[in-house]
Amino acid sequence: MSAPRPRASLPQSARLLFATATGARLGGERTLVLWLHFLLPPALAGLVVAATFASLPLAALLAMAALIMAACSARALIRRLSETEDARSSLNAQLIQSQKLAAIGELSAGIAHEINNPLAIIAQETEWASHLLSEAEKSNEADFAEVRDSLREIRSQVDRCKNITHKLLDFARKREPVLQDVDVARLVDDMARLVDKEASYKNVSLTRKLPEDLPTLRTDAPLLRQVVLNLMTNALQAVDRGGAITVTAEADDDSLTIHVADNGPGIAPENMDKIFNPFFTTKPPGQGTGLGLSLCHNLVSGMHGQISVASQPGQGATFTVRLPRKLGGGQA
Amino acid sequence: MEIRILLVDDEADFVETMAKRFRIRKITVAPAYSGVEALKLMDEQDFDVVILDVRMPGMDGLEVLRQIRLKRPLTEVIMLTGHASLDAGMQGMNLGAYDYVLKPADFDELLDKVRRAAERKALNVRAQAKG
Numbered sequence: 001m002s003a004p005r006p007r008a009s010l011p012q013s014a015r016l017l018f019a020t021a022t023g024a025r026l027g028g029e030r031t032l033v034l035w036l037h038f039l040l041p042p043a044l045a046g047l048v049v050a051a052t053f054a055s056l057p058l059a060a061l062l063a064m065a066a067l068i069m070a071a072c073s074a075r076a077l078i079r080r081l082s083e084t085e086d087a088r089s090s091l092n093a094q095l096i097q098s099q100k101l102a103a104i105g106e107l108s109a110g111i112a113h114e115i116n117n118p119l120a121i122i123a124q125e126t127e128w129a130s131h132l133l134s135e136a137e138k139s140n141e142a143d144f145a146e147v148r149d150s151l152r153e154i155r156s157q158v159d160r161c162k163n164i165t166h167k168l169l170d171f172a173r174k175r176e177p178v179l180q181d182v183d184v185a186r187l188v189d190d191m192a193r194l195v196d197k198e199a200s201y202k203n204v205s206l207t208r209k210l211p212e213d214l215p216t217l218r219t220d221a222p223l224l225r226q227v228v229l230n231l232m233t234n235a236l237q238a239v240d241r242g243g244a245i246t247v248t249a250e251a252d253d254d255s256l257t258i259h260v261a262d263n264g265p266g267i268a269p270e271n272m273d274k275i276f277n278p279f280f281t282t283k284p285p286g287q288g289t290g291l292g293l294s295l296c297h298n299l300v301s302g303m304h305g306q307i308s309v310a311s312q313p314g315q316g317a318t319f320t321v322r323l324p325r326k327l328g329g330g331q332a
Numbered sequence: 333m334e335i336r337i338l339l340v341d342d343e344a345d346f347v348e349t350m351a352k353r354f355r356i357r358k359i360t361v362a363p364a365y366s367g368v369e370a371l372k373l374m375d376e377q378d379f380d381v382v383i384l385d386v387r388m389p390g391m392d393g394l395e396v397l398r399q400i401r402l403k404r405p406l407t408e409v410i411m412l413t414g415h416a417s418l419d420a421g422m423q424g425m426n427l428g429a430y431d432y433v434l435k436p437a438d439f440d441e442l443l444d445k446v447r448r449a450a451e452r453k454a455l456n457v458r459a460q461a462k463g
């Protein structure tokens with residue numbers, strides 16, 4: 001049995017009403033089909049009732065027709081619904097894929113840029129060194145000091161490249177958090193001790209506000225150390241001489257929160273939603289790769305937590321890491 | 333739980349005293365006086381925790397750490413450093429060190445860190461056995 005063919009199109013207002021009522025956005029012909037799906041079975045049912053009083057066999061026949069119509073329209077509706085569902089999920093998959101591709105594109109551009117600068121210097125130094133060597137051959141009087149300078153520069157640029165590739169490899173490494181009972185106050189203080197010396201060179205104060213009764217947390221200690229160290233390093237790099245950094249931790253029933261606050265220049269509003277992107281940096285080339293915060297973001301998400309930032313330009317920045325105290329199912 | 337430690341530092345006195353203190357607590361310690369020696373020992377034996385000096389002549393601690401991560405990814409490494417270089421600390425932690433500790437380290441604190449690092453290794457070994 002096939003659905004009845006529509007003969008006329010519905011008035012605009014009815015279509016609108018239908019669209020509002022069902023939330024569907026369908027073209028004219030399909031709307032009519034749907035209307036018929038809905039209206040025909042009850043109409044037939046009405047006829048059945050009427051016919052019952054006139055002739056029973058006719059009523060039975062009509063009832064049969066009504067049932068079959070209803071079954072067909074239900075089947076058509078189900079099919080249509082699952083088609084829409086399929087289309088939607090394939091659209092979603094496409095969207096995710098294209099977002100991924102965009103991210104990869106951005107990442108490759110970042111890598112290319114980061115590696116190109118040292119490569120250019122290496123190329124230039126190599127040419128200069130070979131020029132010096134050929135001069136030396138001609139005059140039999142070598143200036144090896146300059147050649148050695150060139151070689152040293154090349155070496156340092158190669159190290160710079162190596163640093164970038166190591167960071168990238170580290171970034172790409174998948175870390176499955178290993179959960180242990182972690183004394184977060186201790187952990188934060190340990191990392192702060194690493195920063196202390198460099199902070200005092202810069203005449204920067206590094207204050208800890210870590211409550212004595214801070215509960216332990218089931219989390220991954222080395223990953224959390226990485227996050228805390230990255231945030232404190234960023235803060236130290238951001239503040240001027242005489243600046244102040246404050247590290248705070250607190251806990252409620254649900255989560256444990258760590259704040260790293262500084263009174264540096266803060267973050268420009270237009271950069272606020274970029275700072276967690278890989279390779280976003282405002283530091284001069286060679287000083288920042290722009291991977292620190294995106295790594296932190298990855299690590300914190302892996303620990304089922306959130307990282308966020310608040311900043312008023314000119315008044316410093318506060319980074320907040322919130323970690324759940326109770327991990328939901330599936331956790332070892 | 334029995335813990336096997338490899339202690340790597342070019343200062344022989346430091347290594348010997350430290351090894352003695354661990355042994356009093358019934359923890360076996362193998363000494364190594366350079367990165368190369370440490371890596372050779374690790375080819376032959378499986379250690380739970382490596383305590384690794386950052387600044388050593390020849391192969392420096394960070395390079396040794398890098399090689400250890402490749403050679404024995406499950407072995408945990410605690411970096412020990414006399415001078416607090418923030419950059420080296422970041423590199424060490426980013427390379428997957430378990431912890432980064434300043435010298436002179438309080439022995440009991442270090443012992444506690446060693447135990448936790450060993451626990452982490454055991455957890456990782458178990459997770460890997462499960463697949």
Ligand SMILES: Nc1ncnc2c1ncn2[C@@H]1O[C@H](COP(=O)(O)OP(=O)(O)OP(=O)(O)O)[C@@H](O)[C@H]1O
Nearest residue numbers: 234235238266275281282288289290291292293317
């Ligand atoms: N505490 C802060 N105050 C002001 N700006 C900050 C702060 N922390 C981060 N930023 C901004 O966010 C950017 C990205 O930080 P991120 O740690 O990802 O990279 P980076 O520090 O530039 O380089 P890397 O961490 O790889 O050495 C920084 O370049 C800086 O502009």
Ligand SMILES: [Mg+2]
Nearest residue numbers: 230234292293
């Ligand atoms: Mg950074």
